[in-house]
Amino acid sequence: MLDVYVWFYTGCILVIVGSIATVIGPGVKDPVVRIINTEIPAVGISMIFLTYNHTIALVTFIAATAIVTLILLRAVVRLEEMGAEL
Amino acid sequence: MILVPDVVSPIVVGLYAPAIIVGILVGLIGLFGISVEKNDLHVLILTDIVGIGMLIFVAAVGTDLAESLILPGLVVELAEILAISEILMSREMRKSGKTVELLPTPLHYNLEILQTAPVFLAIILIAYGAFLSGFTGGAIAGAGILFYVMSIKVRGVPSGVWEGLAGVSGMAWCLWLVGFLVLFVFPQYWLLGLMLAAFGVFIKVVFKVGIIGVMNREEFKKE
Structure with a gap:
Protein backbone atom coordinates (compact mmCIF):
# COMPACT_ATOMS: atom_id res chain seq x y z
CA MET A 1 0.00 0.00 0.00
CA LEU A 2 1.14 3.48 -0.78
CA ASP A 3 1.35 5.97 2.02
CA VAL A 4 -1.73 8.16 2.50
CA TYR A 5 0.45 11.22 2.92
CA VAL A 6 1.87 10.82 -0.60
CA TRP A 7 -1.59 11.30 -2.09
CA PHE A 8 -2.47 14.15 0.22
CA TYR A 9 0.67 16.22 -0.30
CA THR A 10 0.74 15.55 -4.06
CA GLY A 11 -2.81 16.88 -4.13
CA CYS A 12 -1.84 19.96 -2.08
CA ILE A 13 1.11 20.76 -4.36
CA LEU A 14 -1.03 20.30 -7.48
CA VAL A 15 -3.74 22.57 -6.07
CA ILE A 16 -1.32 25.37 -5.15
CA VAL A 17 0.75 25.17 -8.35
CA GLY A 18 -2.39 24.91 -10.46
CA SER A 19 -4.05 27.91 -8.88
CA ILE A 20 -0.89 29.99 -9.31
CA ALA A 21 -0.77 28.85 -12.95
CA THR A 22 -4.40 29.89 -13.41
CA VAL A 23 -3.81 33.34 -11.94
CA ILE A 24 -0.42 34.37 -13.39
CA GLY A 25 0.59 31.49 -15.64
CA PRO A 26 1.80 31.94 -19.22
CA GLY A 27 -0.88 32.73 -21.79
CA VAL A 28 -3.73 33.26 -19.34
CA LYS A 29 -4.88 36.32 -21.28
CA ASP A 30 -6.67 33.79 -23.45
CA PRO A 31 -9.75 32.60 -21.51
CA VAL A 32 -9.57 29.10 -23.03
CA VAL A 33 -6.03 28.64 -21.66
CA ARG A 34 -7.24 29.85 -18.27
CA ILE A 35 -10.14 27.36 -18.28
CA ILE A 36 -7.79 24.52 -19.18
CA ASN A 37 -5.42 25.58 -16.38
CA THR A 38 -8.23 25.23 -13.82
CA GLU A 39 -8.15 21.47 -14.48
CA ILE A 40 -4.82 21.17 -12.62
CA PRO A 41 -6.22 22.21 -9.20
CA ALA A 42 -9.23 20.02 -10.00
CA VAL A 43 -6.95 16.97 -10.26
CA GLY A 44 -5.23 18.04 -7.04
CA ILE A 45 -8.45 18.31 -5.07
CA SER A 46 -9.58 14.94 -6.47
CA MET A 47 -6.47 13.45 -4.83
CA ILE A 48 -7.33 15.17 -1.54
CA PHE A 49 -10.86 13.71 -1.73
CA LEU A 50 -9.32 10.29 -2.40
CA THR A 51 -7.19 10.60 0.73
CA TYR A 52 -10.28 11.20 2.84
CA ASN A 53 -12.32 8.43 1.08
CA HIS A 54 -14.96 10.93 -0.08
CA THR A 55 -16.17 8.70 -2.92
CA ILE A 56 -19.55 10.26 -3.69
CA ALA A 57 -18.07 13.75 -3.36
CA LEU A 58 -15.31 12.78 -5.80
CA VAL A 59 -17.75 11.39 -8.36
CA THR A 60 -19.99 14.46 -8.09
CA PHE A 61 -16.98 16.77 -8.28
CA ILE A 62 -15.80 15.15 -11.52
CA ALA A 63 -19.28 15.48 -13.05
CA ALA A 64 -19.62 19.10 -11.86
CA THR A 65 -16.17 20.02 -13.23
CA ALA A 66 -17.08 18.61 -16.64
CA ILE A 67 -20.34 20.59 -16.70
CA VAL A 68 -18.63 23.79 -15.51
CA THR A 69 -16.04 23.45 -18.28
CA LEU A 70 -18.83 23.04 -20.84
CA ILE A 71 -20.68 26.10 -19.51
CA LEU A 72 -17.56 28.29 -19.49
CA LEU A 73 -16.46 27.21 -22.98
CA ARG A 74 -19.97 27.92 -24.30
CA ALA A 75 -19.83 31.38 -22.70
CA VAL A 76 -16.41 32.03 -24.29
CA VAL A 77 -17.59 30.91 -27.73
CA ARG A 78 -20.78 32.95 -27.59
CA LEU A 79 -19.00 36.08 -26.34
CA GLU A 80 -16.40 35.75 -29.08
CA GLU A 81 -19.11 35.38 -31.70
CA MET A 82 -20.64 38.63 -30.48
CA GLY A 83 -17.24 40.29 -30.82
CA ALA A 84 -16.73 41.11 -27.15
CA GLU A 85 -13.19 41.79 -25.91
CA LEU A 86 -11.92 38.94 -23.80
CA MET B 1 -10.61 23.95 23.80
CA GLY B 97 -27.17 44.48 -30.29
CA LYS B 98 -26.21 41.17 -31.93
CA THR B 99 -27.87 37.87 -31.15
CA VAL B 100 -26.24 34.46 -31.42
CA GLU B 101 -27.64 30.98 -31.16
CA LEU B 102 -28.32 29.40 -27.80
CA LEU B 103 -25.90 26.60 -28.56
CA PRO B 104 -22.92 27.75 -30.60
CA THR B 105 -22.15 24.33 -32.05
CA PRO B 106 -25.15 22.26 -33.20
CA LEU B 107 -24.86 18.62 -32.23
CA HIS B 108 -25.31 16.06 -34.97
CA TYR B 109 -24.87 12.60 -33.66
CA ASN B 110 -25.92 10.17 -36.35
CA LEU B 111 -24.25 7.03 -35.15
CA GLU B 112 -25.62 3.66 -36.18
CA ILE B 113 -25.18 2.28 -32.66
CA LEU B 114 -27.58 4.88 -31.28
CA GLN B 115 -30.44 3.19 -33.13
CA THR B 116 -29.66 -0.45 -32.43
CA ALA B 117 -28.14 -0.63 -28.94
CA PRO B 118 -30.13 1.71 -26.64
CA VAL B 119 -32.93 -0.59 -25.47
CA PHE B 120 -30.58 -3.34 -24.35
CA LEU B 121 -28.09 -0.99 -22.69
CA ALA B 122 -30.84 1.02 -20.98
CA ILE B 123 -32.39 -2.15 -19.53
CA ILE B 124 -29.03 -3.34 -18.20
CA LEU B 125 -28.23 0.04 -16.66
CA ILE B 126 -31.67 0.44 -15.05
CA ALA B 127 -31.61 -3.10 -13.64
CA TYR B 128 -28.15 -2.62 -12.20
CA GLY B 129 -29.13 0.79 -10.81
CA ALA B 130 -32.22 -0.67 -9.13
CA PHE B 131 -30.02 -3.36 -7.61
CA LEU B 132 -27.63 -0.74 -6.19
CA SER B 133 -30.39 1.68 -5.08
CA GLY B 134 -29.65 4.97 -3.36
CA PHE B 135 -27.77 7.88 -4.93
CA THR B 136 -25.27 5.83 -6.95
CA GLY B 137 -27.94 3.53 -8.33
CA GLY B 138 -30.03 6.53 -9.29
CA ALA B 139 -27.12 8.00 -11.22
CA ILE B 140 -26.54 4.72 -13.09
CA ALA B 141 -30.19 4.08 -13.93
CA GLY B 142 -30.57 7.75 -14.89
CA ALA B 143 -27.67 7.37 -17.30
CA GLY B 144 -29.58 4.46 -18.87
CA ILE B 145 -32.72 6.57 -19.32
CA LEU B 146 -30.64 9.50 -20.60
CA PHE B 147 -29.00 7.29 -23.21
CA TYR B 148 -32.34 5.79 -24.25
CA VAL B 149 -34.14 9.12 -24.54
CA MET B 150 -31.32 10.82 -26.41
CA SER B 151 -30.86 8.07 -28.96
CA ILE B 152 -34.33 6.74 -29.82
CA LYS B 153 -35.97 9.01 -32.38
CA VAL B 154 -39.43 9.79 -31.04
CA ARG B 155 -40.28 13.41 -31.70
CA GLY B 156 -42.59 15.47 -29.56
CA VAL B 157 -43.05 14.13 -26.04
CA PRO B 158 -46.61 14.97 -24.94
CA SER B 159 -46.72 17.50 -22.13
CA GLY B 160 -48.37 14.92 -19.87
CA VAL B 161 -45.12 12.97 -19.75
CA TRP B 162 -43.31 16.01 -18.39
CA GLU B 163 -45.82 16.59 -15.65
CA GLY B 164 -45.90 12.87 -14.88
CA LEU B 165 -42.12 12.75 -14.48
CA ALA B 166 -42.14 15.80 -12.23
CA GLY B 167 -44.99 14.37 -10.15
CA VAL B 168 -43.34 10.99 -9.62
CA SER B 169 -40.14 12.81 -8.71
CA GLY B 170 -41.98 14.83 -6.09
CA MET B 171 -43.63 11.72 -4.63
CA ALA B 172 -40.25 10.01 -4.41
CA TRP B 173 -38.99 13.01 -2.48
CA CYS B 174 -41.84 12.54 -0.01
CA LEU B 175 -40.87 8.86 0.28
CA TRP B 176 -37.36 9.93 1.18
CA LEU B 177 -38.61 12.35 3.83
CA VAL B 178 -40.95 9.72 5.29
CA GLY B 179 -38.01 7.33 5.45
CA PHE B 180 -36.04 9.83 7.51
CA LEU B 181 -39.00 10.49 9.78
CA VAL B 182 -39.36 6.75 10.40
CA LEU B 183 -35.70 6.57 11.34
CA PHE B 184 -36.13 9.22 14.00
CA VAL B 185 -39.67 8.58 15.27
CA PHE B 186 -39.78 4.76 15.16
CA PRO B 187 -36.13 3.66 15.43
CA GLN B 188 -37.19 0.01 15.75
CA TYR B 189 -38.33 0.06 12.08
CA TRP B 190 -34.94 1.30 10.87
CA LEU B 191 -34.79 -1.17 7.99
CA LEU B 192 -38.09 0.11 6.57
CA GLY B 193 -36.89 3.70 6.91
CA LEU B 194 -33.57 2.89 5.25
CA MET B 195 -35.28 1.20 2.32
CA LEU B 196 -37.80 4.03 1.90
CA ALA B 197 -35.01 6.62 1.87
CA ALA B 198 -32.80 4.58 -0.47
CA PHE B 199 -35.48 3.93 -3.07
CA GLY B 200 -36.93 7.43 -2.75
CA VAL B 201 -33.56 8.94 -3.62
CA PHE B 202 -33.13 6.31 -6.34
CA ILE B 203 -36.39 7.23 -8.12
CA LYS B 204 -35.70 10.92 -7.59
CA VAL B 205 -32.26 10.87 -9.19
CA VAL B 206 -33.44 8.61 -12.03
CA PHE B 207 -36.18 11.00 -13.03
CA LYS B 208 -34.03 14.10 -12.63
CA VAL B 209 -31.48 12.66 -15.06
CA GLY B 210 -34.26 11.41 -17.33
CA ILE B 211 -35.72 14.93 -17.54
CA ILE B 212 -32.32 16.21 -18.71
CA GLY B 213 -32.52 13.65 -21.53
CA VAL B 214 -36.02 14.74 -22.58
CA MET B 215 -34.94 18.40 -22.55
CA ASN B 216 -31.83 17.67 -24.59
CA ARG B 217 -33.71 15.78 -27.24
CA GLU B 218 -36.27 18.55 -27.59
CA GLU B 219 -33.46 21.11 -27.93
CA PHE B 220 -31.10 19.26 -30.26
CA LYS B 221 -33.40 17.47 -32.66
CA LYS B 222 -35.39 20.54 -33.57
CA GLU B 223 -34.05 21.06 -37.07
Missing part, protein backbone atom coordinates in the same frame (compact mmCIF):
# COMPACT_ATOMS: atom_id res chain seq x y z
CA ILE B 2 -10.74 21.82 20.66
CA LEU B 3 -13.22 18.98 20.83
CA VAL B 4 -12.52 16.05 18.49
CA PRO B 5 -14.77 12.97 18.76
CA ASP B 6 -13.10 9.56 19.09
CA VAL B 7 -14.57 8.29 15.80
CA VAL B 8 -12.31 10.64 13.82
CA SER B 9 -9.17 8.76 12.88
CA PRO B 10 -5.81 10.22 14.00
CA ILE B 11 -4.63 10.55 10.39
CA VAL B 12 -7.51 12.92 9.63
CA VAL B 13 -6.77 14.93 12.77
CA GLY B 14 -3.09 15.11 11.80
CA LEU B 15 -3.90 16.30 8.29
CA TYR B 16 -6.34 18.99 9.45
CA ALA B 17 -3.81 21.82 9.93
CA PRO B 18 -1.96 21.40 6.59
CA ALA B 19 -5.29 21.09 4.74
CA ILE B 20 -6.59 24.32 6.28
CA ILE B 21 -3.33 26.11 5.44
CA VAL B 22 -3.52 24.92 1.83
CA GLY B 23 -7.16 26.00 1.64
CA ILE B 24 -6.36 29.50 2.91
CA LEU B 25 -3.42 29.77 0.51
CA VAL B 26 -5.49 28.71 -2.50
CA GLY B 27 -8.31 31.05 -1.53
CA LEU B 28 -5.88 33.98 -1.19
CA ILE B 29 -4.28 33.20 -4.56
CA GLY B 30 -7.71 33.11 -6.20
CA LEU B 31 -8.84 36.35 -4.53
CA PHE B 32 -5.59 38.06 -5.54
CA GLY B 33 -6.27 37.04 -9.14
CA ILE B 34 -9.82 38.40 -8.93
CA SER B 35 -8.63 41.71 -7.51
CA VAL B 36 -6.05 42.16 -10.31
CA GLU B 37 -8.25 41.00 -13.20
CA LYS B 38 -10.53 43.48 -14.99
CA ASN B 39 -12.48 41.29 -17.42
CA ASP B 40 -15.70 39.78 -16.05
CA LEU B 41 -15.32 36.43 -17.79
CA HIS B 42 -11.83 35.97 -16.35
CA VAL B 43 -13.16 36.82 -12.90
CA LEU B 44 -15.82 34.12 -13.36
CA ILE B 45 -13.16 31.55 -14.24
CA LEU B 46 -11.09 32.56 -11.18
CA THR B 47 -14.12 32.08 -8.94
CA ASP B 48 -13.57 28.38 -9.61
CA ILE B 49 -10.21 28.56 -7.80
CA VAL B 50 -11.77 30.17 -4.72
CA GLY B 51 -14.42 27.44 -4.82
CA ILE B 52 -11.68 24.81 -4.75
CA GLY B 53 -10.22 26.46 -1.64
CA MET B 54 -13.66 26.23 -0.04
CA LEU B 55 -13.89 22.52 -0.94
CA ILE B 56 -10.52 21.81 0.75
CA PHE B 57 -11.81 23.50 3.91
CA VAL B 58 -14.90 21.30 3.97
CA ALA B 59 -13.04 18.11 2.99
CA ALA B 60 -10.57 18.58 5.87
CA VAL B 61 -13.32 17.67 8.35
CA GLY B 62 -12.86 14.19 6.97
CA THR B 63 -16.05 12.45 8.15
CA ASP B 64 -19.38 11.70 6.48
CA LEU B 65 -20.42 15.21 7.46
CA ALA B 66 -17.81 16.59 5.05
CA GLU B 67 -19.11 14.42 2.24
CA SER B 68 -22.68 15.54 2.78
CA LEU B 69 -21.58 19.19 2.86
CA ILE B 70 -19.48 18.98 -0.31
CA LEU B 71 -22.42 17.87 -2.48
CA PRO B 72 -24.61 20.98 -1.96
CA GLY B 73 -21.49 23.16 -2.23
CA LEU B 74 -20.79 21.72 -5.68
CA VAL B 75 -24.38 22.12 -6.83
CA VAL B 76 -24.53 25.73 -5.64
CA GLU B 77 -21.24 26.53 -7.37
CA LEU B 78 -22.53 24.99 -10.59
CA ALA B 79 -25.79 26.95 -10.49
CA GLU B 80 -23.93 30.15 -9.68
CA ILE B 81 -21.50 29.81 -12.60
CA LEU B 82 -24.36 28.97 -14.96
CA ALA B 83 -26.39 32.00 -13.85
CA ILE B 84 -23.48 34.47 -13.98
CA SER B 85 -22.37 33.27 -17.42
CA GLU B 86 -25.94 33.77 -18.70
CA ILE B 87 -25.98 37.28 -17.23
CA LEU B 88 -22.64 38.11 -18.88
CA MET B 89 -23.87 36.88 -22.24
CA SER B 90 -27.20 38.69 -22.15
CA ARG B 91 -25.49 41.91 -21.08
CA GLU B 92 -23.08 41.63 -23.99
CA MET B 93 -26.00 40.92 -26.33
CA ARG B 94 -27.76 44.05 -25.18
CA LYS B 95 -24.57 46.12 -25.52
CA SER B 96 -23.63 44.99 -29.00
